Amino acid sequence: MDSGVVKLDKRKRTVRHLLHVFASFGYGGVPIRICDVINGLPPGFRHTVVALDGCFDAGRRLAPDALVSFRPLILPKYNLLRSLVQVRDLVREESPDLLLTYNWGAIEPALANRFFGACDHIHFESGFGAEEGDGQLWRRNLFRRLALAQARKVVVPSMTLMKIAAEAWSVPTPRLLQIPNGVDFLRYSSEPGKRDDSLTVAKGPEITVIGTVAPLRPEKNVARLLRAFAGLPERHRCALVIAGDGVEMQRLRKLAAELGTAEQTSFLGHVDDVPAVLRGIDVFALSSDTEQMPNSLLQAMAAGRPVAAVDVGDVARIVAPANRPLVVPRDEEGALTAALAVLVGDAARRREVGRLNQERIKMHYSLDGMIAAYGDLLGAA
Numbered sequence: 001m002d003s004g005v006v007k008l009d010k011r012k013r014t015v016r017h018l019l020h021v022f023a024s025f026g027y028g029g030v031p032i033r034i035c036d037v038i039n040g041l042p043p044g045f046r047h048t049v050v051a052l053d054g055c056f057d058a059g060r061r062l063a064p065d066a067l068v069s070f071r072p073l074i075l076p077k078y079n080l081l082r083s084l085v086q087v088r089d090l091v092r093e094e095s096p097d098l099l100l101t102y103n104w105g106a107i108e109p110a111l112a113n114r115f116f117g118a119c120d121h122i123h124f125e126s127g128f129g130a131e132e133g134d135g136q137l138w139r140r141n142l143f144r145r146l147a148l149a150q151a152r153k154v155v156v157p158s159m160t161l162m163k164i165a166a167e168a169w170s171v172p173t174p175r176l177l178q179i180p181n182g183v184d185f186l187r188y189s190s191e192p193g194k195r196d197d198s199l200t201v202a203k204g205p206e207i208t209v210i211g212t213v214a215p216l217r218p219e220k221n222v223a224r225l226l227r228a229f230a231g232l233p234e235r236h237r238c239a240l241v242i243a244g245d246g247v248e249m250q251r252l253r254k255l256a257a258e259l260g261t262a263e264q265t266s267f268l269g270h271v272d273d274v275p276a277v278l279r280g281i282d283v284f285a286l287s288s289d290t291e292q293m294p295n296s297l298l299q300a301m302a303a304g305r306p307v308a309a310v311d312v313g314d315v316a317r318i319v320a321p322a323n324r325p326l327v328v329p330r331d332e333e334g335a336l337t338a339a340l341a342v343l344v345g346d347a348a349r350r351r352e353v354g355r356l357n358q359e360r361i362k363m364h365y366s367l368d369g370m371i372a373a374y375g376d377l378l379g380a381a
Contacts, residue, residue, distance in 0.1 A: 015046045015067065018378060019096035019119075021087075023105020025051040025070075027270065028215060029295045030102055030126050031058035033181060033370075039063045040371035045378065048094055052105065075108060087112035091119060098122065098378065104129070104140065111147035122153045122377070125161060126292060127313070130219040133289035136168055144169045153377065157181045157293040158314035177377065182370030183298040185362055188275050192304030192358060193351025196279040208344045209239045210308075211281030213274055213296040214288070216246030223248075223255055224310070225287035228336035230259040234344050238264065243277045245270040278303035282350055283343045287336060288312055298365050301357035306350045308339035318365070320356035 025031045035058055038047055046067035049056065054072035062068055073090055075083040087109045091099060099121045101110040106123075113121045131137065148154055154171045155178075156162055162178050165171045190196070195209060210229060214220040222242060229240045242252070242265065249267065256262045271277055274296075278284070284300035286309035291297075293314050300307060307323055309315050310330040319327060326342060328335035343350050 015044050016098070016379070017046055017048070017094070017096045018098050018100055019048045019050065019091065019094050020100045020102070021050045021073075021106045021109045022052070022102050024053045024055045025049055025059060026053075026055040026057045028058070030124070032061060033295065034102075035059070035061040036182075036184070036367060037371055037374045038066050038068065040367070041375050041378070048096065050090070050109075080108070083108050084112040084115060088116045088118060091116075095119075100124065100378075102126070104144075107140075107143060107147050110151065111143070114147050114150050117150070121151045122155060123148055123151045124155045125165065126157055127161075128219070128290050130217065130289070133219050136164065141168045151175065153177050155179055155377070159317065160313050161292050179370060179373045179377070180365055181293045181295060181298060182365050182367040183295070183302045183361060184367045185302050188278060188299045188302035189358065190275070190279045190303045192354035193347065195282050196276070198276075198280065206237055207239055208234075208237065208283065209241060209281045210283045210285050210340060210344075211241035211243065211277060212285045212287070213243045213271070213277060213299070214286075215244050216242075216248035216252060218248060219289050220244075220246075220248075221287050221289045222252055224336065225285050226252060226255050226259060226261065226265070228285075228287065228340055229265070230261050231334065231337040232341055232344060234341070235261070235264070238344055240265045241268065241277065241281055242266065243268045243271045243274070274299060275303065278305060281305065282347075283308060283340065285336070285340065286310065286315065289330070291315060293318060298361060301365075302361045304354040304358040306343050306353035306357065308336060308343055310336060318360075320353065320360045322356050323353050326353075 022031060048069050048071060050071050050073050052073055052075055056070045059070060075086060096119055099113055099119050102124045103126060110123050148169060148171060154165055154176055156165055157180055162176060165176055212225055214222060216222060232238055253267060256265045278300055284305040284307050286297055291313040297318060307319050309327050311327050312330055316324050316327040326339040328339050
């Protein structure tokens with residue numbers, strides 16, 4: 001993806017200009033979701049995407065006819081005033097109709113707009129990194145209160161974040177908006193209880209394949225899943241598939257070897273065809289220290305997969321009621337192993353819970369519904 005400014009044709013003068021600011025526009029849940037939104041919005045918008053690390057890899061998911069330009073903006077470290085001035089100058093140069101900032105990594109641009117009042121502003125918060133996996137940092141909460149004090153809206157996907165934004169960041173209720181994440185059901189849908197063995201190394205109906213899809217970052221705590229898998233009583237007839245790449249890869253490979261599960265564990269690295277991964281597993285597992293409304297969970301449910309997960313964010317609210325007993329306390333030793341064991345030992349339950357998860361996605365978490373909500377927000381602000 002070219003990180004320079006992409007020239008747009010004369011249509012840009014007749015449409016609403018949205019300036020998106022991300023810490024990074026690399027592959028990740030938020031950039032991918034915004035690509036889906038941009039692709040799905042009706043005519044009448046053009047977009048400038050700013051990445052503070054100069055990475056625009058997720059832009060490959062944009063439709064060829066999307067009116068999008070890309071601008072890197074590298075802010076100086078340890079010089080807040082200079083950073084705010086750079087953001088002010090960029091916003092004035094771009095002259096957008098609306099500034100959109102995403103997560104903590106773009107809080108300085110939000111603060112710049114608060115001080116300089118350059119344009120209308122909406123902030124999107126989707127979750128937390130490893131630093132706030134066990135709770136929000138008071139210094140960051142104070143910064144958020146200041147930066148978001150004049151934002152038109154603060155948009156979050158989960159009920160958990162609605163509560164945090166109201167109580168910890170002092171965002172007034174009229175300026176808070178929940179837009180649940182949505183998933184492309186047709187893209188991910190597959191038959192509950194049926195596994196496609198074309199992707200996995202473990203084949204045969206006697207093998208139960210457990211899998212997860214996650215960037216291998218500390219807050220995803222895939223190590224917790226490796227330990228839970230190692231504790232399974234029926235591990236000899238199971239396999240583990242981990243799709244994703246990141247800084248934790250080598251540490252996780254070493255841990256799998258130490259646990260004696262290396263031969264049963266497939267590290268796939270980054271995978272573009274996530275639906276194929278989900279079709280190739282029997283059980284989806286989520287072991288993160290912190291989540292709100294994870295895209296991978298919605299995708300697995302759309303694929304008709306039962307879920308064994310730790311209880312973070314809105315996970316227990318999202319899954320079907322029949323799946324909720326398998327959402328277990330995050331820090332309870334052995335709880336995730338026990339949830340996995342229930343599903344490993346009961347194919348009929350896997351099929352039924354997967355079917356109910358799939359139905360829940362169709363009813364409550366559609367991609368079209370999410371895009372429509374974004375369209376109403378971005379067109380009206």
